[in-house]
Amino acid sequence: MRHWTGDIPKLIYTHVLLIGVPTIFYYCLRVGGMPLIRIHMAIATFFLFSSLIIFLEATNALFRRFAVKRKHTAIGHLAQLKQSAKFVLGVSGSQRPPATNPLPRCSFLVAAYLPNEQEIILETLKHILNTVQRSTAGLEVILAYNTPVDLPVEDDLRRLTLMHPELRLLRVDGSHSKAENLNAALHIVTGEITCILDADHLPASDCFVRAWRWLEHDYDVVQGRNIIRNYRHSLLTLNIAIEFETLYGVSHPAKSFLTDSSIFGGSNGYWRTEVLQQIRFNPAMLTEDIDASMRTLLSGYRILHDRSIITTELAPADFNSFWFQRKRWAQGWLEVSFKYQRRVWKSKNFTLWQKVYWTYLLYFCVLYSLIALQILPLMLSLLLYQGDLPPSDNPFLWFSTVITFSSGVYQTLVTMKVAAVRYPVFYFLQHAVIIFLYTILKNMIAVVGLYDHLHGVNRWVVTPRGSKQKRTLQVRKAPALAPTAASISSAK
Amino acid sequence: MVNSKMPRSPRLAWLEGIRILAAVMLLLYHAQLLFTGYAYTPQPTGLADNLRQLVTSVEGAADPGLLLRLLGIPAWFGFQFVDVFVLVSGFSLVLSLKGKPLAVGSFLKRRVLRILWPFWTVAWLSYPALWAIGVATHSYIPSLWHTFAGATFPLLFDYSGELLLATSGPWWFMPLILSFTLVFPFLWHLLQRWGATNLLLISTMITVAYRALAVYKFDGHPTYVILDTPTDWHPFLIFLAKLSTFVLGMVVAQLYAQGRGPLFWKAQQALLLGIPVYALGFVCQFYRVGWVVVDLLLPIGLTLCCMVFFRALAQAQAIATLLVWLGGHSYSYFLIHNFVVDRTIRLDVRDDLSLYYWRLPLMVFGTLLLAVLADYASPLLQRVVAALLRDLDYVLTPATVRQRRSWSPRMGEAVLYQSKVGWTVLKVEKLLDEREFFLCQISDGQRSLWVNEDDLEPAVKLPQPGEVSNNSAFF
Numbered sequence A: 001m002r003h004w005t006g007d008i009p010k011l012i013y014t015h016v017l018l019i020g021v022p023t024i025f026y027y028c029l030r031v032g033g034m035p036l037i038r039i040h041m042a043i044a045t046f047f048l049f050s051s052l053i054i055f056l057e058a059t060n061a062l063f064r065r066f067a068v069k070r071k072h073t074a075i076g077h078l079a080q081l082k083q084s085a086k087f088v089l090g091v092s093g094s095q096r097p098p099a100t101n102p103l104p105r106c107s108f109l110v111a112a113y114l115p116n117e118q119e120i121i122l123e124t125l126k127h128i129l130n131t132v133q134r135s136t137a138g139l140e141v142i143l144a145y146n147t148p149v150d151l152p153v154e155d156d157l158r159r160l161t162l163m164h165p166e167l168r169l170l171r172v173d174g175s176h177s178k179a180e181n182l183n184a185a186l187h188i189v190t191g192e193i194t195c196i197l198d199a200d201h202l203p204a205s206d207c208f209v210r211a212w213r214w215l216e217h218d219y220d221v222v223q224g225r226n227i228i229r230n231y232r233h234s235l236l237t238l239n240i241a242i243e244f245e246t247l248y249g250v251s252h253p254a255k256s257f258l259t260d261s262s263i264f265g266g267s268n269g270y271w272r273t274e275v276l277q278q279i280r281f282n283p284a285m286l287t288e289d290i291d292a293s294m295r296t297l298l299s300g301y302r303i304l305h306d307r308s309i310i311t312t313e314l315a316p317a318d319f320n321s322f323w324f325q326r327k328r329w330a331q332g333w334l335e336v337s338f339k340y341q342r343r344v345w346k347s348k349n350f351t352l353w354q355k356v357y358w359t360y361l362l363y364f365c366v367l368y369s370l371i372a373l374q375i376l377p378l379m380l381s382l383l384l385y386q387g388d389l390p391p392s393d394n395p396f397l398w399f400s401t402v403i404t405f406s407s408g409v410y411q412t413l414v415t416m417k418v419a420a421v422r423y424p425v426f427y428f429l430q431h432a433v434i435i436f437l438y439t440i441l442k443n444m445i446a447v448v449g450l451y452d453h454l455h456g457v458n459r460w461v462v463t464p465r466g467s468k469q470k471r472t473l474q475v476r477k478a479p480a481l482a483p484t485a486a487s488i489s490s491a492k
Numbered sequence B: 001m002v003n004s005k006m007p008r009s010p011r012l013a014w015l016e017g018i019r020i021l022a023a024v025m026l027l028l029y030h031a032q033l034l035f036t037g038y039a040y041t042p043q044p045t046g047l048a049d050n051l052r053q054l055v056t057s058v059e060g061a062a063d064p065g066l067l068l069r070l071l072g073i074p075a076w077f078g079f080q081f082v083d084v085f086v087l088v089s090g091f092s093l094v095l096s097l098k099g100k101p102l103a104v105g106s107f108l109k110r111r112v113l114r115i116l117w118p119f120w121t122v123a124w125l126s127y128p129a130l131w132a133i134g135v136a137t138h139s140y141i142p143s144l145w146h147t148f149a150g151a152t153f154p155l156l157f158d159y160s161g162e163l164l165l166a167t168s169g170p171w172w173f174m175p176l177i178l179s180f181t182l183v184f185p186f187l188w189h190l191l192q193r194w195g196a197t198n199l200l201l202i203s204t205m206i207t208v209a210y211r212a213l214a215v216y217k218f219d220g221h222p223t224y225v226i227l228d229t230p231t232d233w234h235p236f237l238i239f240l241a242k243l244s245t246f247v248l249g250m251v252v253a254q255l256y257a258q259g260r261g262p263l264f265w266k267a268q269q270a271l272l273l274g275i276p277v278y279a280l281g282f283v284c285q286f287y288r289v290g291w292v293v294v295d296l297l298l299p300i301g302l303t304l305c306c307m308v309f310f311r312a313l314a315q316a317q318a319i320a321t322l323l324v325w326l327g328g329h330s331y332s333y334f335l336i337h338n339f340v341v342d343r344t345i346r347l348d349v350r351d352d353l354s355l356y357y358w359r360l361p362l363m364v365f366g367t368l369l370l371a372v373l374a375d376y377a378s379p380l381l382q383r384v385v386a387a388l389l390r391d392l393d394y395v396l397t398p399a400t401v402r403q404r405r406s407w408s409p410r411m412g413e414a415v416l417y418q419s420k421v422g423w424t425v426l427k428v429e430k431l432l433d434e435r436e437f438f439l440c441q442i443s444d445g446q447r448s449l450w451v452n453e454d455d456l457e458p459a460v461k462l463p464q465p466g467e468v469s470n471n472s473a474f475f
Helices: A004-031 A037-061 A077-089 A118-131 A152-163 A178-185 A207-215 A235-259 A273-279 A288-298 A319-346 A352-386 A395-418 A425-454 A485-489 B010-035 B047-055 B066-071 B078-096 B104-137 B144-151 B169-194 B196-217 B239-257 B267-284 B294-313 B317-328 B330-349 B353-396
Strands: A106-113 A139-146 A167-171 A193-198 A221-228 A269-272 A303-313 B414-417 B420-433 B435-443 B448-452 B456-458
Touching: A004 A319, A004 A352, A004 A425, A004 B104, A037 A235, A037 A352, A037 A395, A106 A118, A106 A178, A118 A139, A118 A152, A139 A178, A152 A167, A167 A178, A193 A207, A193 A273, A207 A221, A207 A269, A207 A303, A221 A235, A235 A303, A235 A319, A235 A352, A235 A395, A235 A425, A269 A273, A273 A288, A273 B420, A288 A303, A288 A319, A288 B420, A319 A352, A319 A425, A319 B353, A352 A425, A395 A425, A425 B353, B010 B078, B010 B169, B010 B294, B010 B317, B010 B330, B010 B353, B047 B066, B078 B104, B078 B169, B078 B239, B078 B294, B104 B144, B104 B169, B104 B330, B104 B353, B169 B196, B169 B239, B169 B330, B196 B239, B196 B294, B239 B294, B267 B294, B294 B317, B317 B330, B330 B353, B414 B435
Parallel strands: A106 A139, A106 A193, A139 A167, A221 A303
Antiparallel strands: A193 A269, A221 A269, B414 B420, B414 B456, B420 B435, B435 B448
16 A cells, blocks of 8 residues: 655655745845845735635625526516626526426446445445436446456345346456546446446435436536535544535536536536547546546537535545545646646637636646745745744735635635535634645645656555555546645635 | 666666766866866976976965875866767767667757756756855856856857856856767768778877867867967867767777677776876877877776776676766766856855865765756756647647548557557547547557557558667767
8 A cells, every 4th residue: 555655755855846945045035135025926916816716706606506496486676676786797696497308318327446445336326226316218327347356245236236227237347447447338328318426426316307407408517516425534524525515615616607617527427428428538647537528628518517416425534545636636637737728728619718717727726836835935034034024014915915814714604605514613613724734735745746747657546445445556546526726725 | 977867778887987987077176176276277388397286285275285185186187087078978879879770850859958958957947046146145146148048058059158158167068069969960971981990080180180270270278278379278169179089989889889899898908008098198288289189098098997997896786776876967967066166165165275175075965966956857847848838839830730640540459659569459449539539558468558549650660760769878
């Protein structure tokens, strides 16, 4: 089993390079009498920009855009005026379109690594088979899995197929990745809508019904909301749970509303099957879900995020799994950024605003983790030079600092308001307390991810599932979601 | 001497030893010159006069004592290793061909970038550091013009590297080594056409004739001599002044590839030739007439003697491995060493003799540390710059040119991956990315991987000459 401590030399090297060396550099400039206020203001501007984006996203996410029903009842003049005002301000929200056609045949593609996920796969399948609403055209559940050896759980799975003919088992021999499992399943899938799920995801019963209302109209992919169900397990899982509420409840919906584009997060995504069968998944990519999202958007298809479509999933239960999961995400987004950013700029399928926003999500995020760090050497050099950190008298620095810190608070408050689970307020308070350290930790991991990416290292450890399994596999797995600059900066 | 990431032959560990020794000797040479205020450089005043200067104390400077003065003598002649670099460069360029035909375009691109990337890495990382040190200590900072010249080299290329000197004195060597790389394909062509003996003969005649002109008609002097002459060292900066040494390196490499030549000599035989040739070259340094041939003789003698020494040393596997590793960083070491020496002596040591001796090992190992870091950073910089250029090119190209697919990979088909044979297609997936493309799972029998169709070629198409070559050595 690889351990995160194996990355410590990289962590030290990258941070000596990004913090230690600049500290000496800035210190030399201070000794030479050079004012560094312009550098400070440039970094503060970077923070300010990110914070304003957080305010923008959080404000948009406050309105329940994709879950509201059309109001057919007569409303008063005041209410009409209020609606008109909201419309003029652009905050009236997108109402969920009514379905005009019956829900077609639906398919679940559940991807699983065995034996890593053998303890949870049965629970997931039983949940799906027993709770999800069927259309009259029927439902199928395909479990696409790979395993290096025959396992007892396969007998259990076969027994389950006898009880539920809707379940189909597909053992993908020779597969080493989720992408290969899914691609194999796409040859046999029969539903008109296909939902992709990870082995630990438990979808809500009305998931297809909700997704169909978008897919029936102009959208090709609908991404739902993932929430953490093992949030009580530890402080780590609790914080991940709040973080997921922010990402899936605030950032992604806001992005979808603001740009009319979104990402497929690897699970709880609902595809028009004919589109998915063309897009498929690239096993050569570290985050094949984000890669598929980019190819989908570049090919002119549309993705929407609907936070009312819910699945629950398991957060990494220990720090080691968390480390490698986050590094994988950071590295995967880098890989996608370097591959697709330029194509986004030239694509005819992106509007100008979408291009700007996707630049923010791709290249800006790459830069953010590096530039945000520069505030530390700037402060450290001042501490070395003066022996203390006197408060600045520059109004812009004060303004940017206030905005930066308040953006995190505002985002947390909005998350409380729109959270799928009514967590105790205490959870949010403790998240707000440690979010600064949590963000620094994520940035550190992102920097190590950048190091690995630039060195062409892309092997990783599968997130262990279940209570006993801690198995190292040299395979690739897509993240359930990915960090954005907004999420990175959410702690500020 | 260039890239630590490149595979290097353990059989030539002794060569790597020579490279790092050469780089360290140049550091010691520059340190001694700087500390003593250029107290001694070889003068055309005869052997006896030069020897007397070497053993007498420097006027006005602290005297380290006779023993240390004697121990310091080799450092006064560290410059001799510049010509060793030239010899090794010719040798390495031939070896880089791995016996395959020379494809001029790809060869030049590969070799020139192999020289320039480490140089750019050192330059781009050094300028901010030099600037910060200069600001902090109110000491020398290269002007913006010279910084521009260094950071964009060889944009402002000139034979003498005049614009680089303001940044680092030893960087005058950059135009020279770049010249040799550029002229190599022509020399290689002549080597194949004329044969080793004829080329060596002609190149030696040209070199001797040119050097005679340089001394007697152009009124120049070798690069390591400080003397007031009309053209100073300029006539000795161009590749013609060292052409025969470079060609000799090429010829030795060709012989080595054929399993013969001086590299297969026994120690006794090598020393029997090496020591007299070196001794002759050493004496030639002190006579004007000797300047005509000195740089032809010294690298031969020095390399033969060093070969014997390092070959014996590399018998131990651990030392061989160490030498290979050190040799991999010798180029960056060379590029960086003068920054360390110059700033340490000017800002820290000043004229404190004991401090100088204390700082010497720090300078030697500190430079090595910086060289390792630079070699570590170089591939990262390359990837970042390549990505930026690729993006820029993509955005600025009015219409995206899509190549028509000329071939569709099929399961079981033998293919070339990165121009390497032995790969078979296991699986093919058709994906959409604005247009359909194939993603292939390929295997070489030991491992399998997924690659884009653009990375594959049908195995029936023979690789272009030079495509397979992936050699390492620069010097």
